[in-house]
Amino acid sequence: xxxxxxxxxxxxxxxxxxxxxxxxxxxxxxxxxxxxxxxxxxxxxxxxxxxxxxxxxxxxxxxxxxxxxxxxxxxxxxxxxxxxxxxxxxxxxxxxxxxxxxxxxxxxxxxxxxxxxxxxxxxxxxxxxxxxxxxxxxxxxxxxxxxxxxxxxxxxxxxxxxxxxxxxxxxxxxxxxxxxxxxxxxxxxxxxxxxxxxxxxxxxxxxxxxxxxxxxxxxxxxxxxxxxxxxxxxxxxxxxxxxxxxxxxxxxxxxxxxxxxxxxxxxxxxxxxxxxxxxxxxxxxxxxxxxxxxxxxxxxxxxxxxxxxxxxxxxxxxxxxxxxxxxxxxxxxxxxxxxxxxxxxxxxxx
Numbered sequence: 001x002x003x004x005x006x007x008x009x010x011x012x013x014x015x016x017x018x019x020x021x022x023x024x025x026x027x028x029x030x031x032x033x034x035x036x037x038x039x040x041x042x043x044x045x046x047x048x049x050x051x052x053x054x055x056x057x058x059x060x061x062x063x064x065x066x067x068x069x070x071x072x073x074x075x076x077x078x079x080x081x082x083x084x085x086x087x088x089x090x091x092x093x094x095x096x097x098x099x100x101x102x103x104x105x106x107x108x109x110x111x112x113x114x115x116x117x118x119x120x121x122x123x124x125x126x127x128x129x130x131x132x133x134x135x136x137x138x139x140x141x142x143x144x145x146x147x148x149x150x151x152x153x154x155x156x157x158x159x160x161x162x163x164x165x166x167x168x169x170x171x172x173x174x175x176x177x178x179x180x181x182x183x184x185x186x187x188x189x190x191x192x193x194x195x196x197x198x199x200x201x202x203x204x205x206x207x208x209x210x211x212x213x214x215x216x217x218x219x220x221x222x223x224x225x226x227x228x229x230x231x232x233x234x235x236x237x238x239x240x241x242x243x244x245x246x247x248x249x250x251x252x253x254x255x256x257x258x259x260x261x262x263x264x265x266x267x268x269x270x271x272x273x274x275x276x277x278x279x280x281x282x283x284x285x286x287x288x289x290x291x292x293x294x295x296x297x298x299x300x301x302x303x304x305x306x307x308x309x310x311x312x313x314x315x316x317x318x319x320x321x322x323x324x325x326x327x328x329x330x331x332x333x334x335x336x337x338x339x340x341x342x343x344x345x346x347x348x349x350x
Contacts, residue, residue, distance in 0.1 A: 009034060009190070010149040012044030012087070017064040019071040020212035022197040022205035025263060028215075030153050030192045032076040041082035042147045042326060045069065048087050048094075052136040053118065069315060071215050074305030079318045085326035086319060087143065092330035096142035099337065101135055103171045104164070112137050113160050141165040144187060146330050151190040162189040176340040183336045197263065202230040202253040216305040217298065223291040229256040231283045238282030244273040257283070257290050265293045 011031060013023070035041045045065050051058075069084065077084060087093055109115065115137065119129060132139075144152055144165050152162050169184035177183055196204065199211030206212060213225050232255055235242040244258035258276065261269040275281035308315055338344040 006038070006040050007151060008040040008042070008147065008149040009151050009153055010042045010044065010144050010147045010187075011153045012046045012143065013068060014046045014049045015061065015065040015068045016050075016207070017060070018067045019075075019215045020205055020207060021215060022199070022212065023071075024075055024215050025197045026155055026192055027153065028072065028075040028077070030190075031082070034153070035078060035081045041077075042149070042329075043072065043077065043082055043084050043322075044143060044326075045084075045086045046143070048139065049136060052130070052133045052139075055130075055132070066315070069319065070305055070308050073308045073315070073318070074216055074301045076301075076304070079322065082322075083325045084318055084322040086323055089323045090146075090326050090330050092146055092327070092334045093139070093142055095334060096146050096337065097135070097139045099341070099343075100142050100145070100168050100172070101138050103168055103175070104138060106134070108164070108167075109134055109137060112164065114157055137161050137164055138168070141168045145169055145184050146333050147326070148183075148185055148329075148333060149187045150185060152187045153190045153192060155196070156191060159189045159191075162187065172337075172340075180340060183333070183340050198230075198253060198256050198259050200225060200229045200256060202256055213294075215298070216302045218302070219295040222295050222298070223288075226257070226260070226287050226291040226294065227284075229260070229287065231255045231257055231286075235276075235283060238285075239279040241279045242276035242281070242283075244276050257286055260290055260294065264297045265290065 009031075011027065013019075013027065019028070031041060031043060045068065047061060047065060050061060050064075065086065072084065073079075115134070118133075140161050141164055144162075145168070152165070154162060166186040169186045172184055173182040199205035199209055200213070201209070201211045203209060203211060213222065217225070230253075232242045232244075232252065234240070234252075242255065243252060244255045246252055246254035255276070258269065258273060261272050265272075272281065272286065276286070335344075
């Protein structure tokens with residue numbers, strides 16, 4: 001296995017614009033924790049991945065990249081500790097994608113669960129799915145392996161992608177590295193501790209479902225949104241016993257307000273659940289308490305975002321510096337790849 005001097009991660013997001021609390025809880029918070037624990041972090045703006053399902057909609061792409069990077073910095077990613085870069089600015093991603101695509105079958109790609117879900121959601125079939133969409137999991141594998149990380153922080157739905165990445169690493173090392181040191185480590189999937197956050201209506205949090213609280217939301221908006229959150233439809237009056245947790249018998253997903261307390265007010269969450277079940281806590285009072293807690297918890301994020309937004313040159317410097325660092329590692333990896341495969345051009349300097 002290739003030696004890595006420290007534990008290293010590669011993780012990224014498709015740039016869809018401003019981020020919500022689900023993005024923070026599911027990924028960003030963990031990235032910041034790892035960076036502050038001394039890991040080597042590479043964080044990629046996955047702009048090419050936006051093309052796999054939306055190649056005809058690129059008008060807002062650059063603004064979406066900008067807004068997402070601002071939220072990354074606001075959440076606490078430190079450019080002095082984490083490498084923040086744009087995928088399309090590191091052309092080695094495309095080269096490794098091409099080379100790895102030779103090592104995997106079409107049938108294997110068609111078994112990726114998230115691909116099946118996307119095909120269903122987008123009403124596609126074998127006649128309409130694009131070559132790029134079919135192969136996006138190979139591009140994702142190239143994105144990861146290019147930086148030879150030890151771990152990949154992901155949600156449960158992305159674990160099959162990491163497994164494909166591990167398969168491609170093993171396949172490459174077996175085919176090309178039998179008489180030399182392996183080029184690629186087999187990165188491990190690292191699941192986040194609080195992998196999912198409910199939206200305000202009890203479904204998954206999503207901007208498209210209009211049930212999200214944005215990461216740098218203003219205090220007045222937080223209060224308004226929290227007051228609209230789903231609780232327990234059977235708790236009609238303050239003294240009615242409530243159900244903070246999910247109840248599968250009638251499809252109750254659990255009280256969204258209590259779920260948010262668990263995340264942002266963990267010290268009081270158990271006591272709140274007891275009071276709710278006993279009918280001693282009304283939903284309106286509970287929501288007001290939560291809104292105040294969340295406003296305070298998100299204040300440092302709002303403040304950091306405002307500072308970065310007021311200094312666009314500094315943000316551009318972060319991306320330029322991060323992309324330069326990413327290119328350096330990517331070029332080193334591709335030198336190893338080309339050498340192992342025997343495809344280094346005779347016109348290149350030895």
